[in-house]
Amino acid sequence: MARVVVDVMLKPEILDPQGQAVNRALPRLGFDGIVDVRQGKRFEVELEGPADEAALARVREMAEKLLANTVIEEFRVRVEG
Amino acid sequence: MPARIGVVTFPGTQDDTDALRAARLVGAEPVALWHRDPSLHDVDAVVLPGGFSYGDYLRCGAIARFSPVMESIISAAREGLPVLGICNGFQILCESHLLPGALIRNAGTLFINRDVRLRVESTGTAWTSDYAVGQEILIPIKNGEGKFAADEKTLDELEAEGRVIARYVENPNGSARDIAGIANAAGNVVGLMPHPEHAIEELTGPYPGPATDGLPFFTSVLQHLLNPELVDA
Numbered sequence: 001m002a003r004v005v006v007d008v009m010l011k012p013e014i015l016d017p018q019g020q021a022v023n024r025a026l027p028r029l030g031f032d033g034i035v036d037v038r039q040g041k042r043f044e045v046e047l048e049g050p051a052d053e054a055a056l057a058r059v060r061e062m063a064e065k066l067l068a069n070t071v072i073e074e075f076r077v078r079v080e081g
Numbered sequence: 082m083p084a085r086i087g088v089v090t091f092p093g094t095q096d097d098t099d100a101l102r103a104a105r106l107v108g109a110e111p112v113a114l115w116h117r118d119p120s121l122h123d124v125d126a127v128v129l130p131g132g133f134s135y136g137d138y139l140r141c142g143a144i145a146r147f148s149p150v151m152e153s154i155i156s157a158a159r160e161g162l163p164v165l166g167i168c169n170g171f172q173i174l175c176e177s178h179l180l181p182g183a184l185i186r187n188a189g190t191l192f193i194n195r196d197v198r199l200r201v202e203s204t205g206t207a208w209t210s211d212y213a214v215g216q217e218i219l220i221p222i223k224n225g226e227g228k229f230a231a232d233e234k235t236l237d238e239l240e241a242e243g244r245v246i247a248r249y250v251e252n253p254n255g256s257a258r259d260i261a262g263i264a265n266a267a268g269n270v271v272g273l274m275p276h277p278e279h280a281i282e283e284l285t286g287p288y289p290g291p292a293t294d295g296l297p298f299f300t301s302v303l304q305h306l307l308n309p310e311l312v313d314a
Contacts, residue, residue: 010185013232014185014230015185015188015255016186017186017187017188017189017190018186018190021190066139066143066147067139069140069143069176069183071175071181071182071183071230071231072183072185072230
């Protein structure tokens with residue numbers, strides 16, 4: 001079994017009001033020196049078999065089709081382990 | 082025989098009853114469609130109503146887009162079936178790539194629930210022909226993720242092709258270029274964040290009025306079904 005992680009983030013040019021809200025809250029809690037915060041999603045995909053090239057290609061396909069909306073988001077696929 | 086207007090119910094849909102009521106009020110035959118049933122039951126037009134389909138899990142509209150009924154609607158829309166997506170329905174149409182762009186979290190992160198003034202920008206669609214260009218109308222919005230976003234090239238194309246159908250008079254949520262609704266190139270598919278189905282009767286529409294500014298969306302599609310050639314997006 002292998003675990004593949006898909007990170008989905010809003011594209012840099014898309015404003016992230018949730019990240020901004022977190023960013024604004026941090027100084028109030030005493031966390032200084034923060035320039036920016038952006039919020040995203042992390043998917044942990046458990047594979048039946050090994051994370052070989054074919055399996056990763058399928059994960060990229062599912063990220064493209066469902067996990068991310070590539071109009072506004074970008075994604076990164078990596079094997080964890 | 083009256084035109085048949087189908088309204089889809091997904092798990093989490095809220096405004097299907099109001100949309101069915103709007104269809105009935107303009108003289109159409111309302112037809113309830115179910116997310117798991119791929120049959121469109123010979124409807125002449127479809128409304129994708131507001132709500133939180135599939136709990137808005139993943140992204141608003143992302144799961145609904147792959148439901149059996151949507152597979153049928155996507156094919157039929159490409160063949161010219163009039164489809165109006167309201168709020169969550171607009172989000173589903175964007176996730177389906179029947180309309181460009183996406184709806185993202187409102188600037189300020191707040192859920193906004195109030196009546197807003199819109200300016201009608203295009204009457205060359207199946208759903209807006211009974212308005213006048215430049216007409217200001219009062220329609221409720223209620224959403225947390227209603228900010229329209231698209232890249233500059235897409236926005237320029239929408240403007241150049243007259244596919245922005247309505248703009249906010251005062252932008253409530255940071256939508257790009259004040260856009261409240263858009264159409265596809267053929268003009269049969271329209272997405273709108275505000276809710277015309279909540280502005281169809283004196284008793285329940287915006288107060289103080291005008292209370293029934295949403296009705297022409299539904300009368301327009303009846304006109305379109307009688308005279309499809311009038312649409313010139």
